[in-house]
Amino acid sequence: MMIYFHERILGSLIDDDSFRLPFWAWDIPEGMPIPDYYVNKKLAFFHTERDFSHFPPRVADLAYSTDQNHPHVSNDEQTDVNLKFMHTQMVSGARKTELFMGCAYKAHDGYCNSPGTIESAPHNTLHTWIGSSFNPGREDMGKFYSAAKDPIFYAHHSNIDRLWEVWREINDQRLDITDPDWLDSFFFFYDENLKLVKSKVRDVLDITKLGYSYEEVDHPWLSHRPPPSVPPKQARQMLKLKENKKPVLASDFRPDGRVLDGIITVKVSRSMKRESKEEEEEEAIVVYGIKVKGNDYVKFDVYVNLSDETKMNPKFREFAGTFAHIPGGGDAMKKKVKLKLGISELLKDLEADEDESIRVTLLPMTVTCTNVSIEGIQIDYIK
Known part of the structure; x- marks a missing residue:
């Protein structure tokens, strides 16, 4: 809705009904650097409050944490990581509506406690990657209150909207939300x-009725399924050696939450649910009771059956997903949230789909994770 009304206003100002905003296609290799017309100082799209060290030819880091905790790699390596990361966020980790879309945001409660895959990343991560490192909250793009001051905000969000259409397309539109409470939720513009x-939400679900379409581009991330970092049989032997080092049990979490002040590995049972699991259901990790204090960017990654800690990277199959939090979102951001990550494809690739339990590792990616508390981790099945 925001992009649609913004386009209409701009089109009216320049007396051009056909005006449409561009999208920044950061999910394909040729589109991963910031487009030239956003970094050319002679053009109005240039903005001073950005991280100039991230300007072209540098490739965008779709899983960005901070430069300190996620050192710069070559453009070819970053592109490879990005494509495999996009496969996780758009395909293997997003096979159900509530995984990709998050929970249905409804007018009567005005709060959604579970973000979708691309909302955390690349949406939140790229906001932070673009924002200026000289500002305390990486303003302008790095904070909700200031993000729209940067012209690239609109190209970024146009691509998020495009990926919604792409996700619907690759799932044959079978996973559209039909809940009338969601469809009839409304906003004023x-x-x-x-x-x-x-x-209303239902008014903007068919883009042809809004008078626009998206330029067709390839989806190379569809074929970039991440491989296991260690061959599964070898990984199983390595994990057995780790059994002497007792992992945290799901029952070890306190009611008031456990602070994420370091790497936490949790042994999570899946046997009881697995017995009644239906074929079409997606198995998912649920990290629940996530509470973020303070006003800083926070990010942690989630891994499954990690056998080699030196290979903690989104380009490997053990990576299940990420939680990335942009500060400045108002009172709603102060509430507890859940992170849901689909892992059915992941478990098959790791040859762990028949195991009675899995080891889930939470990896803090920012020093601000000391402001994060978590109530627990469990397995759920999503229809």
Whole structure:
């Protein structure tokens, strides 16, 4: 809705009904550097409050943590990581609606406690990657209150909207939300005539009715399925050696939460649920009771059956997903949230789909994770 009304206002200002905003296709190799017209100082798209060290020819880091905790790699290596990361966020970790979309945001409660895969990353991560390292919250893009001051904000969000359409396409539109409470949720926007317009969710689900389409581009991440970092049989032997080092049990978490002040590995049972699991259900890790204090960017990654700690990288199959939090989102961001990550494909690739338990590792990717507490981890099955 925001992009749609923004386009109409801009089109009215330049007297061009056909005006449409561009999308920044950071999910394909040729689109991963910041587009030239956003870094050319002679053009209006240039913005001073950005991290200039991330300007072209550097490739965007779709899984960005911080430069200190995630050192710069070559552009070829970063591109490879990005494509495998996108496979996790768009395919293997997003096979159900609530995994990709998050929970349905409804007008009657106005709060969603479970973000979708691409909302955490690349959405939140790229906001932070672009923002200026000289500002305390990496403003402008790094904070909610200031992000829209940067012209690239709109190209970034246009690509997020495009990926929603791509996800619907690769799933044959079978996973559209049909909940009327969601479809009838509404927001108010001013149109190009300064008229206040009430817009329902159901009004903006068909982009052809809104008068636009997206340029067709390839989806190379579809074929970049991450491989295991260690051959599964070898990994199983390595994990057996780790059994002497007792992992945290799911029952060891305190009711008030456990602070994420270091790497935590949790042994999570899946046997009881597995017995009643239906074929079409997606198995998912649920990290619940996540509470973020303070006003800083926070990110932690989640791994399954990690046998070699030197290979903690989104380009490997053990990587299940990430939690990335942008500060400045108001009171709603102060509430507890859940992270849900689909792992059915991951477990098959690791040859762990018949195991009674798995080892889930939470890896802090920012020093600010000391402001994060977690109530527990469990396995769930999503229809």
